[in-house]
Amino acid sequence: MRARVQLLLLLFFAVGSAAVSARPVSYVGGWTFIEESNRQSTAALIHYTPSPSWSLGLRNEWVRDADYAITSLQPTYLLKRWFGQEYQANVYLQGGLGVASGTSGNPMSSTTAATAGVIADWETRRFFLGYNARYIDAGHFGDNAMQLVRMGWAPYEGDTQDLHTWLMLEIDHRPESADSVSVTPLLRFFRGPALLEVGFNIVDPTPLINFTYRF
Amino acid sequence: MNTITRSLIPLLFILLSTPAWSQHGQEHQHEHEHEHEHEESVSDSAAGVASAAPATGRLTITPEIEIALANGGTAVVADVLGVVCDFCAVAMNKIFGKQEEVAAVYVDLDTKALNLVFKPGASLDDDAIAALAVQAGYRIAAVHRSPVVLGS
Numbered sequence: 001m002r003a004r005v006q007l008l009l010l011l012f013f014a015v016g017s018a019a020v021s022a023r024p025v026s027y028v029g030g031w032t033f034i035e036e037s038n039r040q041s042t043a044a045l046i047h048y049t050p051s052p053s054w055s056l057g058l059r060n061e062w063v064r065d066a067d068y069a070i071t072s073l074q075p076t077y078l079l080k081r082w083f084g085q086e087y088q089a090n091v092y093l094q095g096g097l098g099v100a101s102g103t104s105g106n107p108m109s110s111t112t113a114a115t116a117g118v119i120a121d122w123e124t125r126r127f128f129l130g131y132n133a134r135y136i137d138a139g140h141f142g143d144n145a146m147q148l149v150r151m152g153w154a155p156y157e158g159d160t161q162d163l164h165t166w167l168m169l170e171i172d173h174r175p176e177s178a179d180s181v182s183v184t185p186l187l188r189f190f191r192g193p194a195l196l197e198v199g200f201n202i203v204d205p206t207p208l209i210n211f212t213y214r215f
Numbered sequence: 216m217n218t219i220t221r222s223l224i225p226l227l228f229i230l231l232s233t234p235a236w237s238q239h240g241q242e243h244q245h246e247h248e249h250e251h252e253h254e255e256s257v258s259d260s261a262a263g264v265a266s267a268a269p270a271t272g273r274l275t276i277t278p279e280i281e282i283a284l285a286n287g288g289t290a291v292v293a294d295v296l297g298v299v300c301d302f303c304a305v306a307m308n309k310i311f312g313k314q315e316e317v318a319a320v321y322v323d324l325d326t327k328a329l330n331l332v333f334k335p336g337a338s339l340d341d342d343a344i345a346a347l348a349v350q351a352g353y354r355i356a357a358v359h360r361s362p363v364v365l366g367s
Contacts, residue, residue: 023302023352025352026302026306026352027305027306027307027309027310027350027351027352028310028350028351029309029310029350030306030309052349052350052351052352081297081352083296083297083353083354084296084297085294085296085327085356086299087297087299088296088297088298088299088303123299123300124299125299125300125324157324157325158301158324159323159324159325160301160304160321160322160323160324160325161301161304164300164301190300190301190302191301192301192304192305193301193302193305195302214302214305214306
């Protein structure tokens, strides 16, 4: 328990995204809306970027099988960014602090919840590689950890305002799940400020639907 | 993992070994001596223009840029590092589009360049352009100005 508290205090930032988000820190003054739905949860997040190095969001996440939801503040900190003419790579720390409440008739009382995560990505116009690890502590609702890797390939290089299409493969590891490792092939469509991802988990049959809009 | 899952793994390797990957690798190698690579800590708040500047900047003409030039604006092309997707373009369009000096802005993913045309009599210096690019989350490698960017 003490180690758990120390981990949470150390990172404080909570509620790491369940997906390898596209640019979880935006431009200064930018708002971003993100919806994510995967085999474990459905979440909505809106965040604001006051600085090139961090963003602050409000996130609501419904952990479907466990019948609880977390509403939290979610800061994201850009720890490191590498630039090249052909690539960009980033490492983010993400966290959050909020309240977990029962859903679907779950009678358990509300409690403090926190999560912490790290996101890393490397991207060119043709290739994508991402990693995300996340830990959730939802008090008496339980705790869990996950990590995932995502690989992507774009069959063509779209120019500005073209429709960009990516073929991606996501492999996630959730030790508490019956299928601890699962695989989700997905398609990413990307145009201007909007990004849509549609996939299907072929191990734990569940759709994946992610949507991002940058204002 | 079931059979479908196992079969996807070799498929991924096949995809990654397509000619597109090989071609990309050759291009990357070819361009390596010209490539500017930057490693940035987010604590580096100072906006600067990278010293080694490839003289490749040519203005991308869009209808808005054409109108702004016809109205007497001056043009700037800035080579940008890390521009790999439309979110990059959106970020820079938003940041630069809000500047009162700017009449037209276009981020070209193919040339990895920020194209600006200023209002007549207005301008932004290189440091200001670099600082605004940092606000968008990117880094300027070089700034080219008229008449070079117009191919004159």
